[in-house]
Structure formats: structure tokens, C-alpha cells
Amino acid sequence: MEPVIDARGLTHEYPDGTTAIRDVDVAIDPGERVAIVGANGSGKSTLQLALGGLVEPSAGDVTYFGETTDAEVVRERLSVLLQDPEDYLFNTTVREDIEYGPAQLGLPRERAERRVAALADELGLADLLDRPPFRLSGGEKQRAAVASVFAFDPDVLLLDEPFGAVDAHYRERIRDLVTGHDGTVVLFTPSLDAVPEIADRVIVVGRDGTIAADAAARDVLTDRELLAETGLRPPVTVQLFEGLLTDDEIPLTTADARAYLRDVL
């Protein structure tokens, strides 16, 4: 099975001399759900830009879908949600922003409209479609940005903090979109709370921009020493069951924790 993204020896130094990532090797297989986690400033966004082909790393290579480097193929099959929702919202209406992806892909008008309507419905944007994006609240902008990335329906999604500014209701909707996505998902986040719901594998970026760990979600999320060293806190579920259950037994998702408590109470 060819990796969808294969990065070798990535190092990136910004013009002011800051080295954001150092000698990073990451291979993502088709259909994997991976979280790339790390403290603020560890280099996650820089790694996302490099993996998404949006920044030319100072050293190292990234290939896609088995050796491809063709930018056209990458653009068609891989979508990147950057940290700042403003980056997606550049048209005169929210509708045009969400339609942008399907239009780029040359989708027939009817299919494009269906896709936009379904996403608008899911993310509570139906009444906002004719508004200029700059007249949206922070959470609405975030939802519109998520909709415009999902509108591409890409094979591979690279998502930087998709839950950032949104409230609990839409956090769940976005989580369902992410877990329901029929492809590869890479989530970049400094908070581990949403990770058990989404990822089977977790990659930790250390404070120095190197990869500090790359393992099964349970192994990383229960490794308190590693998390403390890299400036991270275990997910709430792990904190809750700390000392009460062994690391192998701790329910990682809130749904599993609730089921466990229901059985014992």
C-alpha cells in the first residue's frame, strides 16, 4: 500500500533563522486517521504547510500517492484547513466560498449545489449563504471554512484545529464530518481532548520541532512522561481514570467512559 503522503527528512527554517521543524519523517497510509499534536510553537502548522505542499521545506522531500509530486494531482486530492479561517473566505458570499471547491473540480452544477446545500445544512450555514463572509461571527467563519474544505470531498484532509472557535453543538457536527469522511484524515492540534474520538495513531512534535513519538493512540495518550516533556496534557478521560484503571483499561473516548461508568455504577 503506497502512502498518501510520504515525507522524508523535512526541515524548515524561516527567513529570520527560526527552525520550526527538524528532520521529520512522516508517512501516512490511505484511510488512516492520524493526529499530529504538540505544544504551541512546536511546529505543527509549519509541518502541515510542508505536508500540504504549501511551503517548500528548506530540506527534505514530500511525495504523494506513491511518488507523485505533481501539484495538480495534489490540489485535486488533498485539502488543507489552515489555522486562520479568513484564508478560505475570499469571495463575496459564503455560498461562493463553499462552491469554490466543487467549481475548481469541474463538478456538474447540480451535484455542486447538492454538496453545498448538504454542508450548509450540517454546519448551520443555510441562512448565512448570501452574506459576505466578513459579516460572520468567529465561529460562523470557522464553520464556513470547514464547509469550504469539505466541499472538495478530497481523499486526504489536513485539518489544523477545526474545532477552534466553534461551540459544543458544532464541535460535534464537525467531529461527525471528520469521522464520517471516507478517506485519510490528519488532524493538527495542541489539545488532546478530541484526539481519541478521531485518531488511531498519534504523532507528537516535540518542542524542538522533531518527532518525539509516533505510535498507537492509546500508547501516546497514556504516556504521561512523554506528554509532560512535550508540553501536553492527557485527554480528560485519561486524567479521570488515572490510578483507577490500568493504561490498557482506561476508556479513551467519552462514549466509552460513559459506558464503563454505567456498568459499574
Ligand SMILES: Nc1ncnc2c1ncn2[C@@H]1O[C@H](COP(=O)(O)OP(=O)(O)OP(=O)(O)O)[C@@H](O)[C@H]1O
Ligand atoms: N513566518 C514565520 N517566520 C518566522 N518564524 C515563524 C513563522 N511562522 C512560525 N514561526 C515560528 O516557527 C515555530 C513553529 O511555529 P508553528 O506555527 O509551526 O507552530 P505550531 O505548533 O503550529 O504552534 P501553535 O500551536 O501555536 O499553532 C515557532 O517558533 C514560531 O514562532
